[in-house]
Every structure is written in C-alpha cells, then in structure tokens.
Amino acid sequence: MSKVSQEKIIESRMKLRARFEEKMRLTPSVADDKPRGSGPENRHGMPQLPIGQTATSKWPVLDLGYQPEIGLGRWRLMVDGEVENPVRLTWNEFMEMPQTDDVSDFHCVTTWSKLNMRWRGVRLLDIAALVQPKDTATHLLCYGYDTYTTNISLEEALKPDVLLVHTFEGKPLEREHGGPVRMITPQLYAWKGSKWIKRIRFMNADEKGFWEERGYSNTAYPWRNDRYDDEG
Numbered sequence: 001m002s003k004v005s006q007e008k009i010i011e012s013r014m015k016l017r018a019r020f021e022e023k024m025r026l027t028p029s030v031a032d033d034k035p036r037g038s039g040p041e042n043r044h045g046m047p048q049l050p051i052g053q054t055a056t057s058k059w060p061v062l063d064l065g066y067q068p069e070i071g072l073g074r075w076r077l078m079v080d081g082e083v084e085n086p087v088r089l090t091w092n093e094f095m096e097m098p099q100t101d102d103v104s105d106f107h108c109v110t111t112w113s114k115l116n117m118r119w120r121g122v123r124l125l126d127i128a129a130l131v132q133p134k135d136t137a138t139h140l141l142c143y144g145y146d147t148y149t150t151n152i153s154l155e156e157a158l159k160p161d162v163l164l165v166h167t168f169e170g171k172p173l174e175r176e177h178g179g180p181v182r183m184i185t186p187q188l189y190a191w192k193g194s195k196w197i198k199r200i201r202f203m204n205a206d207e208k209g210f211w212e213e214r215g216y217s218n219t220a221y222p223w224r225n226d227r228y229d230d231e232g
C-alpha cells in the first residue's frame with residue numbers, strides 16, 4: 001500500500017474530481033427542478049423525505065438470509081478492475097486511510113427512511129484516489145461477503161457522502177447491518193450500498209448486480225420514485 005506516493009494520491013483525487021464534477025451536478029438528486037418528496041430541504045436542496053417514504057426510528061435489517069461473520073484479522077478489501085494500482089487492504093491499512101465523519105439519511109426501497117444517521121468511515125473517493133482508476137472506468141460492481149452484488153456509476157459513487165463505514169453513532173457497525181464495513185449511498189436507495197463489503201471492481205461498462213438483475217431499477221433515484229425497472 002505504501003507503493004503509491006501521497007503526491008500521486010492527491011493528483012489522482014483532483015483528476016477524479018475534475019472529471020466527475022459536472023456529471024455529479026447533473027445527477028437527479030442534485031439537479032432535478034421538481035424533486036418529489038416532503039419535509040424541509042436536505043443539504044442538496046431535496047425534500048428530506050423522498051416520495052413514498054416514511055421516517056422510522058427503528059433500523060430494520062435486510063439481507064439474503066445470511067449474515068457473514070468476518071473477524072478483523074481475516075477481513076480484506078480488494079479494489080481492482082480498471083485501475084492502475086489494484087490493492088487488497090488489511091483492516092489496519094483500511095483504518096490508516098483518511099477518515100470522514102458525516103450525518104446522512106438512509107432510504108430503503110421498501111419505503112422506510114432513517115434520517116440523520118451519524119457515520120464514520122472512508123470516502124469511496126479516497127479509495128479511488130489510491131487505486132487510480134483508468135480514464136476508461138465508468139462504473140463499479142461492489143461485492144459482499146454474503147455473495148451480494150450491486151452496481152453504481154462513478155458519478156454517484158464518488159460523491160463525498162458515499163462512505164465505507166465501520167462506525168455508527170460512535171460504536172462499531174453491528175454485524176447485522178453489515179459490519180465490520182459496509183458502503184452507504186445517501187443519495188440513492190440503500191440497496192446500492194453493499195453490507196459486509198469485500199470487493200470493489202472498477203469497470204469500463206455497466207453490469208447489473210443482484211437486485212438490479214431481479215427487476216429493481218438500475219439507477220435507484222429516491223426523489224423520482226425510481227424503485228423498479230419499468231420494463232420489469
């Protein structure tokens with residue numbers, strides 16, 4: 001991991017920002033004139049509660065019927081595909097990455113939203129800067145230790161609130177919610193964030209994940225009620 005110089009990482013981060021800045025501004029959760037939902041504006045100017053959602057204080061658990069247990073000694077995060085510098089991070093290497101604290105909302109496609117969740121973790125942007133995506137990279141496929149997969153475009157994945165989180169409300173993320181590390185995607189429905197994440201593959205084309213292949217929307221925009229594939 002020490003092979004990449006800090007200079008190269010900073011340069012790569014700036015390049016990614018420049019390349020995706022405009023595309024990010026055009027994504028629906030930022031650009032839509034008539035976002036659908038209710039409540040006060042969130043930090044992106046969208047109604048805090050997207051259309052069809054109900055706020056809950058509980059935190060329901062959704063999985064494929066299996067919650068893998070990954071000890072920190074065995075935990076690895078592989079980041080590979082269309083990148084110059086593929087890595088396989090150990091727990092200590094992951095925790096040595098720049099850490100980000102953030103408060104964001106979590107919108108599940110099954111209509112509950114949990115608001116103002118306090119997270120700590122590593123920005124996907126910082127992971128991307130480390131591996132240095134090739135100019136041909138456009139999408140990611142994320143893999144969980146439970147065999148789950150989900151795809152996301154780089155203009156969504158590189159937003160500053162997309163984190164690989166290990167801590168929730170100051171405590172280690174519980175296994176049932178994807179601990180030791182899961183991804184969160186506050187501007188998309190929550191299935192775009194893999195629990196128990198183990199691999200992030202950069203791709204030069206889009207490829208569907210587990211739910212996307214089973215009729216869920218490929219894009220998953222909460223303020224457009226974009227839940228299921230219209231053709232499905």
Ligand SMILES: Nc1nc2c(c(=O)[nH]1)N[C@H]1C(S)=C(S)[C@@H](COP(=O)(O)O)O[C@H]1N2
Pocket residue numbers: 059060061062063064108109143144145146148176177178190191192193194195196197
């Ligand atoms: N690895 C993995 N990640 C996953 C899932 C899963 O089954 N396996 N379910 C997804 C779905 S459908 C949702 S809504 C959220 C649920 O997260 P939670 O159980 O912490 O509420 O995780 C997403 N990420």
Ligand SMILES: [Mo]
Pocket residue numbers: 062108109110190191
């Ligand atoms: Mo979900």
